[in-house]
Amino acid sequence: MTTSGEKAATKVVLLLIRRMEASFHAALRQRFHVLDFFASGEPLPAFLAAAAAAPEAPRAAIVMGADPARVDTAFLDAVPSLRCVVSLAVGVDFIDLDECARRGVVVANSGRVFSTDVADHAVGMLIDVLRRVSAAERFVRRGLWPLQGDYPLGSKLGGRRVGIVGLGNIGSLLAKRLEAFGCIVYYNSRRPKDSVSYRYFPNVYDLAAECDVLVVACALNKATRHIVDKDVLEALGKDGIIINIGRGANIDEAALVRALKEGRIAGAGLDVFENEPNVPRELLSMGNVVMTPHVAVFTSESMSDHLRDHTIGNLEAFFSGKPLLTPVLPQ
Amino acid sequence: MTTSGEKAATKVVLLLIRRMEASFHAALRQRFHVLDFFASGEPLPAFLAAAAAAPEAPRAAIVMGADPARVDTAFLDAVPSLRCVVSLAVGVDFIDLDECARRGVVVANSGRVFSTDVADHAVGMLIDVLRRVSAAERFVRRGLWPLQGDYPLGSKLGGRRVGIVGLGNIGSLLAKRLEAFGCIVYYNSRRPKDSVSYRYFPNVYDLAAECDVLVVACALNKATRHIVDKDVLEALGKDGIIINIGRGANIDEAALVRALKEGRIAGAGLDVFENEPNVPRELLSMGNVVMTPHVAVFTSESMSDHLRDHTIGNLEAFFSGKPLLTPVLPQ
Incomplete structure (x- = not known):
C-alpha cells in the first residue's frame, strides 16, 4: 500500500x-x-x-x-x-x-x-420460517399473547433434508452451518463437486422432490432464470419450504405466489424478488412467509x-x- | 411396551x-x-x-x-x-x-x-437481532421498501464473542451451532467442564465484560434468579446483545428495559419474560428487540x-x- x-x-x-x-x-x-x-x-x-x-x-x-x-x-x-x-x-x-x-x-x-453474511441470513430465515419467529413476534407486539394464550407450534430444523441450488461459496458455507443443526444436505449445481460428500442431483426438479427445504443460492444467468418454476414447486410439495437468497428471477415469482396462496407449499423465506423494491401484494399478509429487503448480502x-x-x-x-x-x- | x-x-x-x-x-x-x-x-x-x-x-x-x-x-x-x-x-x-x-x-x-429446539431458536433469535430480520420484515410488510429505499445494515455474526450462561444440554448444543458460524464461545457455569475447550468464566460479570453477546441458557433457581442484573448489563456494554431462552427471572427485567431504553445495550432476543404472558409495554415498540412467546422449547x-x-x-x-x-x- x-x-x-x-x-x-x-x-x-x-x-x-x-x-x-x-x-x-x-x-x-x-x-x-x-x-x-x-x-x-x-x-x-x-x-x-x-x-x-x-x-x-x-x-x-x-x-x-x-x-x-x-x-x-x-x-x-x-x-x-x-x-x-x-x-x-x-x-x-x-x-x-x-x-x-x-x-x-x-x-x-x-x-x-459477503458470502458468510448471505449464508448466515439464509439460516436465520430458515429458522424463522420453521419456528415462526417473525410471526410470533407480531403476535407478541400486538399484545395477543395474554389474550389468546399459547402460540401455535413451529417445526424442527434437525433432520430436515435441505436441497441447495448452487453450491458455490455461499452454498458451501450454508451447508456447513446446516450440518451443525443436524440437517441432511443435498445439492444441485452444473456439475458435482469432488470436495463434498453431499448427495448431488443433476436437476432441480429431482432435488426438490427429495427435499423438505429448497434454498436458492445460485447466480442469475440464462440457465438459472426461473430455475424454480411451477413444476419444481409442485415437486417440493405442500410441506416444503423455499428460501431464496440468490436473485428474485431465479424463481418464477407468480408461480410461487400461487403455490403459497393455494397451500401447495408450506412457506417461504425471501430476501430477493423479481421486481425489487416491489413485493407481490399477496405475500404481505401471509403468515408463513418471511421477507427481507435484499439485505442478506450486507452487514x-x-x-x-x-x-x-x-x-x-x-x-x-x-x-x-x-x-x-x-x-x-x-x- | x-x-x-x-x-x-x-x-x-x-x-x-x-x-x-x-x-x-x-x-x-x-x-x-x-x-x-x-x-x-x-x-x-x-x-x-x-x-x-x-x-x-x-x-x-x-x-x-x-x-x-x-x-x-x-x-x-x-x-x-x-x-x-x-x-x-x-x-x-x-x-x-x-x-x-x-x-x-x-x-x-x-x-x-427439547434441547435442540431451544438451541436452534436461540441461534435464530441471535441472527434476527444482529441482521434485523423481524424489523426488516415489518419494513417490507408495511410497504416501506419502495418508499424509503435501502434498509439499514445489520451486523455480522462471524467473529462475535458469545458468552453462554449455563453450559448444560442446551448451552452445549448452542455452542456447537455457533462454532459453525465462526463465533468465539465463552461460558459461565457452576464449575468448568472438562469436556469442552471454550474459555470458562467463574462469574457472569466477567463473562459479560469480555463478550459481544450474552445468551442465558441456565435453569432458574435461587442462585440464577436475576443472574443478569444491572451490573452485568453494564459490563456487556452499549454494543452488547442479550438473548434469553432460559427463564424470564434469570434477568432483572426492569433493569433490562431501562438499559435498552437508554441505549446502554444494543439489542435483545427474548423468548421468556418475568411475568408471562405479560411483556413490558416499553419493549413492544423497540426495533432492536426480538420477542417470541415462550416457544423456543416447542416444535x-x-x-x-x-x-x-x-x-x-x-x-x-x-x-x-x-x-x-x-x-x-x-x-
Whole structure:
C-alpha cells in the first residue's frame, strides 16, 4: 500500500456509481480521482458524457447491482475508455458480460466478502420460517399473547433434508452451518463437486422432490432464470419450504405466489424478488412467509472494512496491470 | 411396551394438569386412568380434592411449567398419595423440590427432548437481532421498501464473542451451532467442564465484560434468579446483545428495559419474560428487540412423538419401580 503523498501525482480517474459510506468514500478519494455519480446530481447519461470528456478519461468504475447502474451497451458506449468494472455485489447479472468481453473490459465482483453474511441470513430465515419467529413476534407486539394464550407450534430444523441450488461459496458455507443443526444436505449445481460428500442431483426438479427445504443460492444467468418454476414447486410439495437468497428471477415469482396462496407449499423465506423494491401484494399478509429487503448480502462490517479493502485491492491490481483478485471476466 | 389389553386390568391413576394434543392424550388414556384437570372444568383445589378422594388414589402427575400447575406445599398436601411428578418442561422452577424431597416424591423433567429446539431458536433469535430480520420484515410488510429505499445494515455474526450462561444440554448444543458460524464461545457455569475447550468464566460479570453477546441458557433457581442484573448489563456494554431462552427471572427485567431504553445495550432476543404472558409495554415498540412467546422449547415434532414416548417412558419406569429416565429428584 503506498502513501497518499506518493499517489497524489498519479491519481487515476474512477467512476463511482454507488452511494458509499463516508470512510469507504474517503479511502477511495485518497487513492483515486473519484467522479461520483450520486454527488453530481445529474442524470446518468449526462454524468457519463461529462466523465468521458474529462482530460483524463476514466478507465475503471465501481458499480452496484441496482438501478441506474446497469452496465449495458449504452453505458459502455458512453464511456469507451472504460476497461475495468468492479461490482460491489456478488452477482453480476446487471452487467452485460458478453458485451464487456467483446470490448476487453475486465469485471470483478465482491468474491467471498459477503458470502458468510448471505449464508448466515439464509439460516436465520430458515429458522424463522420453521419456528415462526417473525410471526410470533407480531403476535407478541400486538399484545395477543395474554389474550389468546399459547402460540401455535413451529417445526424442527434437525433432520430436515435441505436441497441447495448452487453450491458455490455461499452454498458451501450454508451447508456447513446446516450440518451443525443436524440437517441432511443435498445439492444441485452444473456439475458435482469432488470436495463434498453431499448427495448431488443433476436437476432441480429431482432435488426438490427429495427435499423438505429448497434454498436458492445460485447466480442469475440464462440457465438459472426461473430455475424454480411451477413444476419444481409442485415437486417440493405442500410441506416444503423455499428460501431464496440468490436473485428474485431465479424463481418464477407468480408461480410461487400461487403455490403459497393455494397451500401447495408450506412457506417461504425471501430476501430477493423479481421486481425489487416491489413485493407481490399477496405475500404481505401471509403468515408463513418471511421477507427481507435484499439485505442478506450486507452487514456494516462487510460493507466497511472487508469490502473496502477488497474493492481497492481489485482496482489497484487493475491499475498495476495485475490479475484481478476476484475476476468474473476474464474467467 | 405392553398391549392395551394387558394394561386394562391394571390401569393406574394419573393426574394430568396440562392441555394435551389429541394423540398424546389418547396414548396416555391407553395406559393410565387419566384424571384431566382442564377437562374437569373445576378449580384446581376442588379437582385435587376429588382426585385424592377417588377409590384408587393418584400416585403420579404430569405437570407443565405454567399456572395453575405450581407443585407447592398446597398441591402436595391436597394429594398426599402423590409419589411422582413428571414435568413436560426442562426447567422445574415451578416445582418445590425441597418439599418433594422431604416427602419422597420423585421428579422427572423432559430431559434432552427439547434441547435442540431451544438451541436452534436461540441461534435464530441471535441472527434476527444482529441482521434485523423481524424489523426488516415489518419494513417490507408495511410497504416501506419502495418508499424509503435501502434498509439499514445489520451486523455480522462471524467473529462475535458469545458468552453462554449455563453450559448444560442446551448451552452445549448452542455452542456447537455457533462454532459453525465462526463465533468465539465463552461460558459461565457452576464449575468448568472438562469436556469442552471454550474459555470458562467463574462469574457472569466477567463473562459479560469480555463478550459481544450474552445468551442465558441456565435453569432458574435461587442462585440464577436475576443472574443478569444491572451490573452485568453494564459490563456487556452499549454494543452488547442479550438473548434469553432460559427463564424470564434469570434477568432483572426492569433493569433490562431501562438499559435498552437508554441505549446502554444494543439489542435483545427474548423468548421468556418475568411475568408471562405479560411483556413490558416499553419493549413492544423497540426495533432492536426480538420477542417470541415462550416457544423456543416447542416444535410439533418434539411435542408429539419424542415427548410422548419420553413422558410415558418416565411414568412406566416409576410404576414398574425402576429409576426415572430423566430424574431431577432423586439426583
